């Protein structure tokens with residue numbers, strides 16, 4: 001028996017769709033320079049499988065969140081540019097340099113430490129001719145309204161007044177991040193863009209990066225020199241107010257492992273939270289919150305059996321959910337029948353809405369207990 005047959009639940013990840021999504025995004029970006037964000041294990045989908053596919057599709061710049069993610073990615077892609085969004089934590093300078101990772105510098109302290117490290121390394125040459133200094137690559141994040149990471153305006157003032165703080169560094173990118181990109185009409189988008197344009201002018205010239213997935217769809221004014229999409233690569237809709245332009249990447253399917261007739265007045269699952277209103281049939285599927293099928297989906301979500309949507313009734317257990325399959329024929333709802341949980345008739349964005357969350361969290365919560373099947377890797 002194959003692992004997927006034993007598990008009864010299979011997560012299919014379409015690497016070909018990820019490559020197609022990358023090409024689609026790159027085609028939309030004015031100038032066509034498009035990096036990729038593969039933080040959090042490529043949004044939970046497996047960076048070891050995903051990153052090489054994106055490199056083959058043409059991406060040269062990869063963003064991760066942490067130093068450890070950067071070290072792992074360097075092992076997978078010896079030649080890619082790898083940038084670490086969470087920045088340079090104290091004492092990590094040598095490790096960044098050893099693995100040829102680019103820190104996204106988020107405050108003056110990080111700029112000072114990376115610069116001092118670069119100048120110390122360059123010293124022997126610099127003494128002889130100043131021009132021969134060995135520069136280290138750096139990116140700078142400007143805070144334009146998130147109040148999360150990046151240089152706040154007063155630090156930009158100081159850096160603009162004292163550009164020698166960047167001595168020893170090769171400034172490869174100046175970036176900022178949109179807070180409300182998925183809301184096309186939110187005035188915050190234009191306000192952040194205006195501040196970004198004003199602030200970057202005050203720093204030494206460098207390519208600029210501004211747009212995440214949704215930012216790309218705000219139009220060419222938001223593209224600057226390098227886009228940084230993440231979630232859209234993995235099939236989540238970057239334009240929530242319009243149909244999803246991306247190809248579906250993730251499909252979670254289970255099987256009915258047991259079913260039974262139920263009568264009016266009986267209850268289903270923990271807390272007896274669902275009460276049967278009329279004679280019918282309940283089917284059990286072996287997926288639960290331990291698999292990333294959130295408990296908040298209980299009584300709100302739907303699954304699909306043979307394309308027919310059926311409600312998830314009762315609470316989600318750790319390992320199991322229960323479906324009301326009364327509307328299906330006995331053959332449709334037989335033991336062993338395949339159930340679509342995420343993808344297909346239950347698009348990931350809909351599942352996220354049922355759960356009161358966003359596609360990002362559904363992706364990064366996907367479990368590791370069931371079989372993961374990668375398809376389309378050659379595309």
Ligand SMILES: *Cc1c(COP(=O)(O)O)cnc(C)c1O
Nearest residue numbers: 037177212213228229230231232
């Ligand atoms: C996560 C992240 C991205 C990618 O955002 P998506 O919405 O997934 O496209 C881009 N830039 C920064 C700074 C991020 O943290």
